[in-house]
Amino acid sequence: MALEKTLAIVLKTFDWSESSRTIAFFAKEFGRIYLVDKGGKSIKSKRGRVLKFALLEVTFYDTKKESSGYISDVELIKMYDLSGDGSLGRLAYASAACELLEQLLPKEEPQRTLFTYFNLFMEKLNTAERKSLPALFLSFFLRLLSQLGYHPSLGYCVGCSEEYEKIEVIKRGGFASFSAERGGIVCPSCQTPGDYYIKLPADVFADLLKLQSASLKEAESVRISFGEASLLLEALIKFLQYQADISSKIKSLEFLDKLKKTELTSE
Numbered sequence: 001m002a003l004e005k006t007l008a009i010v011l012k013t014f015d016w017s018e019s020s021r022t023i024a025f026f027a028k029e030f031g032r033i034y035l036v037d038k039g040g041k042s043i044k045s046k047r048g049r050v051l052k053f054a055l056l057e058v059t060f061y062d063t064k065k066e067s068s069g070y071i072s073d074v075e076l077i078k079m080y081d082l083s084g085d086g087s088l089g090r091l092a093y094a095s096a097a098c099e100l101l102e103q104l105l106p107k108e109e110p111q112r113t114l115f116t117y118f119n120l121f122m123e124k125l126n127t128a129e130r131k132s133l134p135a136l137f138l139s140f141f142l143r144l145l146s147q148l149g150y151h152p153s154l155g156y157c158v159g160c161s162e163e164y165e166k167i168e169v170i171k172r173g174g175f176a177s178f179s180a181e182r183g184g185i186v187c188p189s190c191q192t193p194g195d196y197y198i199k200l201p202a203d204v205f206a207d208l209l210k211l212q213s214a215s216l217k218e219a220e221s222v223r224i225s226f227g228e229a230s231l232l233l234e235a236l237i238k239f240l241q242y243q244a245d246i247s248s249k250i251k252s253l254e255f256l257d258k259l260k261k262t263e264l265t266s267e
């Protein structure tokens with residue numbers, strides 16, 4: 001068994017007994033991997049703790065079998081404690097990001113650029129002003145989609161490639177019609193009667209478009225309310241359900257509701 005060492009962030013934990021569990025990691029050198037954590041939950045364990053929302057250095061035995069191996073040691077490199085103003089929202093966005101990565105990352109395929117970007121995102125979630133959080137999350141979501149090859153067409157109609165700026169209804173400040181099934185916005189002449197479109201108000205759509213090419217630093221200055229973010233997230237999640245091969249349910253849909261409640265209870 002080879003001993004491997006990698007930087008990693010926990011995506012999900014699967015408990016299978018009181019003392020043992022399997023942990024899904026996003027590892028810098030290995031992409032999405034699953035490691036068995038034997039006895040790591042025990043308070044007697046001398047080993048470093050496997051913490052959520054933290055950059056860890058994980059040493060593990062690679063068994064080259066169905067699970068990727070066994071955790072040997074864990075060292076905390078950096079904690080993203082997310083305890084700032086609007087902590088519930090920060091935690092909810094961080095959880096949703098982990099969930100999306102667990103669902104979407106290809107297994108055991110390094111994604112170093114995305115790994116670095118994810119750490120930057122966690123850092124921003126930790127430090128940004130609360131009102132920047134929705135835009136930061138949307139920006140992360142759009143980047144994740146693009147990096148993994150799912151790029152929603154926002155700048156052009158998916159039917160005739162007309163630029164969004166020339167689509168009359170958007171120009172007039174009306175709305176953009178987004179089709180999750182067709183993978184982007186659809187101009188009125190390309191729309192099929194009876195098809196389902198998510199109507200995105202022109203100004204909210206403009207923010208989404210801006211975020212598609214924004215750095216996290218740029219995204220930080222975009223102001224999107226939690227309500228507007230819910231609408232945009234609904235569009236992106238529906239898009240994902242059509243475009244990506246996702247069999248299980250995306251809990252982020254439930255998370256949307258949680259967020260709405262967060263907004264209601266904390267503002």
Ligand SMILES: [Zn+2]
Nearest residue numbers: 157160187190
């Ligand atoms: Zn068109």
